[in-house]
Amino acid sequence: MNRPIPIERFVAYGRWFQARAVPNLEQRKVIGIAKDTAGFRVVLADGELLRCGRVIIAGGIGPFAVRPPQFAGIPRDLASHSSEQRDLTSFRGKRVMVIGAGQSALESAALLHESHADVEMLVRESTVQWTWQRPWLHTFRPLGAVLYAWPDVGPAFISHAVARPSLYRLLPRWLQDSWRAKSIRPNGVGWLKPRLQNVTISTASPYFPRASGETRWISN
């Protein structure tokens, strides 16, 4: 198995790549884009206006962090979004509830547990979904290539349709919806599972605690 890359090395590589690929990087926030006859007007946070013929937006998921309305009345230092946390060791010795069962939730719970927080997870679905529990199914040739397309998004076989958008568009809508739900549902990567063995996970639960369902690990 590949060894994890230390964060410092990962960041240094990113900076090295950026310096060579896009040395003229602007690090200012875009607050508005408008079309005019000559192309686009791009407004930056410091008020400068840039003009350009084309715009490609690759804003990522950061601005779309969802904070459920149930938490609107709770101070942010008591109920935070996982993207706001940088160092989970600050929760050492505290009781923390993690809500959700995607990679962010599962990884946060593992790190909190390893930081000696008293952590519990609440999961709305009846099960926690895991991917890559048997890595050889993805990598062993030729089997891996038959089961999973190279982008490796979605369950076995369905992954081939997901990797071909032109084909996917031709499928009936009910099948698109069904495979979409299976392919991008919240899940965690298999190597996290052992790190959560001693964390209480209550499934079939809404955002707030109620009678716990049975925790059942399932694989794909």
Ligand SMILES: Cc1cc2nc3c(=O)[nH]c(=O)nc-3n(C[C@H](O)[C@H](O)[C@H](O)COP(=O)(O)OP(=O)(O)OC[C@H]3O[C@@H](n4cnc5c(N)ncnc54)[C@H](O)[C@@H]3O)c2cc1C
């Ligand atoms: C916990 C977690 C784990 C993940 N693990 C994996 C994984 O293992 N493998 C994987 O493939 N993906 C993973 N992802 C998803 C991965 O982070 C994203 O798919 C990837 O970073 C998206 O790249 P991007 O370039 O689209 O966006 P980002 O990397 O988010 O980059 C967007 C950039 O746009 C900038 N930006 C946003 N708005 C503005 C603005 N108004 N003006 C100027 N700049 C702006 C942001 O500052 C940022 O630098 C994970 C995500 C999370 C949250």
